[in-house]
């Protein structure tokens with residue numbers, strides 16, 4: 166009996182090479198892997214993971230397997246699985262249920278297969294695994310000791326579950342570690358979103374009016390990198406403080422309604438629903454390009470786009486043309502799914518090195534600790550600092566240490582103006 170369902174096992178060799186390439190750029194996770202392997206830190210633990218199946222995720226899955234864990238993995242987006250990576254993992258004996266272009270039904274079937282493995286620790290990216298466990302597979306909750314969550318949207322959903330009293334086990338919000346969101350969400354999303362747009366369209370970014378919806382960690386990174394490519398960047402926001410920050414960072418800030426009139430490329434990074442909708446699409450210029458880099462494909466209203474269109478054509482991979490009733494054409498990238506994973510390869514390995522070091526250490530923390538109350542927890546500060554220190558060391562960067570005198574000085578109040 167096979168313990169996997171993937172697109173094509175013959176892709177394994179190609180996948181192995183990709184994983185090796187990622188691994189070579191993930192020194193922190195590799196160091197953790199070596200230690201886990203020596204200590205068998207997760208011996209006989211069943212880990213169920215629902216996360217983008219990329220070459221970097223493969224290095225994380227191998228870290229768990231080296232620690233003695235039994236790993237089952239599915240994708241957290243129907244369009245983001247790298248089939249060659251899934252094939253390589255299946256060959257290594259990891260239970261993987263994922264392929265690119267799953268239907269919604271297949272997507273949830275894969276999640277269900279992971280739940281069938283009776284996980285004691287879950288690892289989620291967007292909280293679809295946790296919510297499926299809580300809604301449809303409640304009988305499997307009893308053996309789950311804890312879990313981790315990778316992204317902003319997942320943490321928001323889990324906090325809502327906690328608030329509603331629905332959450333049945335403890336979750337560590339890996340997203341909220343400084344060594345995750347300050348780097349992955351900002352520099353990872355900033356670079357890989359542009360990579361996805363360029364791979365899908367091959368358009369010139371210089372001189373384009375580039376609209377970023379949401380000036381959170383992803384939006385900040387994207388706006389910064391788009392400016393670096395010579396685009397004229399406009400930010401839209403709902404939070405007045407973030408809007409002000411964008412203004413003072415030198416970006417043009419306006420409403421989506423106004424931005425719609427001038428934008429050439431629109432990218433949503435809000436984690437919210439219907440941020441670009443009919444009223445905006447109707448104002449857009451001919452040939453405007455729409456993409457999303459937030460977790461779910463709800464930020465651009467695809468139902469609205471379909472409703473105002475008379476025809477749709479696939480121009481090339483991840484690029485669809487919608488012709489509106491007035492003859493204008495709008496282009497939707499990657500079906501509105503997160504562009505950096507659907508049209509490119511997700512974040513560069515160097516950034517995932519830190520995110521997944523947090524994942525690995527948080528999973529070990531849950532495995533070793535007494536069962537925690539069912540709440541959403543921060544990543545322990547020691548883990549966050551350890552990841553930062555290991556990364557600096559791997560980069561060959563030396564930092565100063567507080568002297569005893571300095572430690573004392575900042576801990577007392579008596580010494581003022583001298």
Ligand SMILES: NC(=O)c1ccc[n+]([C@@H]2O[C@H](COP(=O)([O-])OP(=O)(O)OC[C@H]3O[C@@H](n4cnc5c(N)ncnc54)[C@H](O)[C@@H]3O)[C@@H](O)[C@H]2O)c1
Pocket residue numbers: 316317318319346349350354378379380381382383384401402403404407434435436437440458459460461503504505506511512
């Ligand atoms: N593409 C990726 O690889 C990737 C990586 C990390 C996070 N994410 C996802 O990206 C999304 C954003 O994450 P983040 O960490 O930047 O979140 P964040 O909370 O830091 O930022 C979101 C911003 O969007 C703003 N916003 C909300 N509704 C808006 C609206 N209608 N119009 C304009 N702005 C609005 C909020 O005020 C906030 O400033 C989430 O869905 C997250 O899960 C994607």
